Amino acid sequence: MTDTVLELRDVTFRRDGNQILDGIDLTVRAGEHWALLGPNGAGKSTVLGFCGALTFPTSGTVDVLGRRLGRVELQELRRHIGHVNPRHPVRSPLTVTEVVLTGITGTLERPMRWEPTSEQLARARELIHTVGLDERSQARWPTLSQGERGRSLIARALISEPRLLLLDEPTTGLDVAAREQLLETIDGLSHTAPDLASVLVTHHLEELPETTTHALLISHGRIVAVGPIAEAITTESVTRAFEHPIRVERADGRWSARAVRERAGLGG
Template sequence: MGDDASRRQAVLELEHVGFRRDGTRILDDVTFTVRAGEHWALLGPNGAGKSTILAMCGAVAHPSSGIVRVMGEQLGRVELQALRRRIGHVNPRHPLTSPRSVREVVLSGLTGSVELPPHWHPTADELALADRLIFALGLEALTGARWPTLSQGERGRALIARALAVDPQLLLLDEPSTGLDVAAREQLLETVDDLERTHPSLASVLVTHHLEELPATTTHALLLSHGRIVASGPVEDVVTSEHVTRAFEHPIRVTRDDGRWAARAVRGPRAA
């Protein structure tokens, strides 16, 4: 991993990052680097600081201390709107309320807006791009389907297509399995896994606190607790029973089968 990884372009760099809100420390001395083609998971209990890190990755929040570079641009020294247009963001709580079609939702990725701007009309090339992404994500039968009629899983795949419309170098996935049943979750994770083949240089950061929601193609992980790093690096070194137990402050046994993880509480003598 060493020499090959060091030659790959750094897409995201956090150096000794701290963040405080209303005098409360949210993050403390967070350092890690995401390189092209790597797929990171941010793991930890609720309140660990995962969402704050993801906001910095998306050039939405600034650190209180330390340095954040996104695609080589340091936050605080770059025009944020231009930078955000180079980042794909998948949020299952996408705030669309109007009955837009799947094609229109995907096209909104090109405008960087929830709703399509008034008087904006896609070019023939942009329409073709949207249709290619819809096909690649297995949504061709739903091209004209309206947002309110889609299942949560169909919405998730549409949002991945929307994020890919800008041909991003960095893809952020904010708890993408939220609200999905088991079948829809597995279909979504298969879609995420396929990005390794269709977009080999794409870097991604996925936030979750459920190990079962980690895609099999996850390469690295950052495990957080109380705003500090418990472990960071290759996923097989980070997602262990010892580290997960420390982060969640509860005895947890971690297993991995066919590239997927699972976590179970260790039963104490009284629970036996």
């Protein structure tokens, strides 16, 4: 059986007396690419916090890379998890190369007196090429488009050679062309890093990469559907999760969703 990268078992989470999650089960194996979907307030960010070893469950167990939260040194564990967050708060005018290299140090800024090795620099250049930013490698962060920032952050997440990649609404703020470029970059990971597992959070089916293999659909902190994507993402399950009649379709590997007029019913 393929190595298990992430396992949540009967996880609940309460904050200030409010139940945020209830009975969440999730198993992610090496090479699988999961989508985490649901309406606003469904609990997606909390689940992603477990995946990133940032949040502890109120009850149940969370095992990340074979190590149980609550029994492991977190900083060391987090070095093996890559994060892509479009709200990455870089404040200095770092170049693309410098931003990518901060993935090695796990910092927002380049640490004082730290210098990358020649091998680390070569790896950064390789990843910048992989995400299609060769000509922008010395461009500074404030001058980058949102799409270029997103691709830079993917390279940053990958430079530490993580086993698990977490993408938190990575296409936020992108126009259609930039979104498609970013999704192509994510799709390419199935070839350049075939054993990498990923979890991508989104509200929108249109933002799912073609290489997405599985999905977890949640609503009000509970699982609506989970499993291989073609089984989990259906007109029925999405309608239940978003509490609105929505027709789901898939064409050429990409998903779409649109509201169904009441007089038309849920057919199709």
